[in-house]
Amino acid sequence: MHAITLTTDFGSTDHYVGVMKGVILRIAKAAVIVDITHKIEAHNIVQGAFVLRHALTWFPRGTVHVAVVDPGVGSDRRIIAGRYSGQTVIAPDNGLISLIHRELQLEAIFSVENSRYFAGPVSRTFHGRDIMAPVAAHVASGVPLSTLGPPANSVDVLKLPTTQPIEPGGLAGCVLYVDHFGNLVTNITAEEIGHLMQRKSPLIVCVADQPVGQLRGAFSDVPPGEPVAMIGSSGMLEIAVNRGRASDRFGAAADTPVTLRRREA
């Protein structure tokens, strides 16, 4: 029996998440169910895609990850079940798996259509309960993905903001995600920064044209209250304030521009 994780925009006030767990336990009594979060902003697929991607690879191989940020429920959007780098994902085909699809190794992906694994009758308003939870329980119990439906030849992938070189030898990106601490996680990867670091002249990080300083290694490398730029725990350039909130300090949110510039520039 594999573990099952849940990532949704359902909040934690209503019965919806509990109901999904009840449906899972009716099929897989011994299932281990882990909440990633239920506080994705309502209908915010980009935020869901980010959290899902950064949770995924830390779980045991074979874990089944159910993601439900699903404003199109009841329309003709598909539900897909894919295997990426040994992890299974079940989600609406609306871009929620964009970052996984771009960054992990696709092994197989199917359109979820076989109603044998649904908890019928299927409503038009809650496929998390009627389709995704029961399918996840069956898959965690050993049902092969290939029995869920035909291969999904293409999937819906969001066009997310990319980084651009800026002369001389710098990089422009943006904030991708603001976390609970007000830390700004950008779309600039550790790998891109490693590349820039091959050139010796110092790099200065700016958020919306406000200087943050040079790259550091940890929050505590600067005094409390001071801003700091570093490779964060998600493997991306991250801007923080030691014991403070960078989102407040820089008035920054998703899409705020972030640059790495050469000091000589």
Place this chain on the structure above:
Amino acid sequence: MHAITLTTDFGSTDHYVGVMKGVILRIAKAAVIVDITHKIEAHNIVQGAFVLRHALTWFPRGTVHVAVVDPGVGSDRRIIAGRYSGQTVIAPDNGLISLIHRELQLEAIFSVENSRYFAGPVSRTFHGRDIMAPVAAHVASGVPLSTLGPPANSVDVLKLPTTQPIEPGGLAGCVLYVDHFGNLVTNITAEEIGHLMQRKSPLIVCVADQPVGQLRGAFSDVPPGEPVAMIGSSGMLEIAVNRGRASDRFGAAADTPVTLRRREA
């Protein structure tokens, strides 16, 4: 070993919920514990009754549901343990089980008095920890309800707002619950609507005298930003705004009037 669910107004900031789980694990090491929610509004028994009723029937038979919205803790209010439609409920006798009692099949119900199953000494301020959690752990482990105390001959049931016919061939009800998405769940059931639908002339849904339109099948049957009335996932008439918040759009909350009127009227 049966699963145990928890529904409380304790919030998720303090140690109270964790303590209940610790008490359960001391008695039933292998218990599967599922949080329904801990965000029932403080002391809001109607809200607790709604969430509990709509979570309950999705769980495996024999699941033990503990509900603690308990402003009368330490007074002479009883604690009851009942079996409804194959599900076990343990709660203060203050109306929390009103909707279960009205809508599900009562099989047996007892007053919880046998201190052998308590985690003594029993405080006068936290019966969730001292009585309901340990009793649930024992019941989930196989202790029969009938050993908990004498039969509970009557239970405290809330007088909840009922629906009323309005001429010609319509129905007046109200909002019973506003969910995390701002969707308005009413007290008008799918069954009542099925009855109204036998007559052919169109029904118009209004919230506080503002028209929502005809009944639809899903959020996505209307464009983003538009209101929609449908049978929601809880089997009740529900008013939503596609990708928006009906509670904001209509200035609606619990008890706001909702009507179904004939177009010819």
Place this chain on the structure above:
Amino acid sequence: MHAITLTTDFGSTDHYVGVMKGVILRIAKAAVIVDITHKIEAHNIVQGAFVLRHALTWFPRGTVHVAVVDPGVGSDRRIIAGRYSGQTVIAPDNGLISLIHRELQLEAIFSVENSRYFAGPVSRTFHGRDIMAPVAAHVASGVPLSTLGPPANSVDVLKLPTTQPIEPGGLAGCVLYVDHFGNLVTNITAEEIGHLMQRKSPLIVCVADQPVGQLRGAFSDVPPGEPVAMIGSSGMLEIAVNRGRASDRFGAAADTPVTLRRREA
């Protein structure tokens, strides 16, 4: 396999808590993981120390409690693993275990340094994921604390506000913690109050010089809306308002003075 609890200031919006659970499940597939809370105020070590201490002793012996409120992550602060009154605690050595250390029985404590039990490579920004979660999984699976590193000869303990006698025969303390219901948990213990009660003249409780009244046994010993002072469920003097919020009523927060005075005074 022992249970593992988590107490953090990570919030429940991001992937951080889920990632810790994934890391635990990779090492200990059958681990039971219990969230105490993830809503400790960011970097608030005193609040974390309070919640951790009051959750701890309700769990089965051998439970492994991971606490991460860790503003100093990446600095030279140690991580410690201790056994107190049969419970195991893993936390940064920054005062988080202050209340446990003061009130429970220390059995053994070590500095966590053996990287064999880490989930490498170890970042400088997320030791919850890279050190504390994997070490907890190993300890819950049976790895002895003594293999984690050298004994920790001293630990960082916060200087928390103490109570002071006030003449004649009273006591001055303060609010230590405000809970989800707005109840004020003070630093005055049931034991101290038992001592004061040996003298017969009535004690009056005041919050910031506003009278609350005499000691009672439960919320429901006063009418709804009225304030009440009692020994709360944590074994401390607690000030509440029946079905209301004492923190609002008295404008009180952590450190607000609370006194017990003799009526004759």
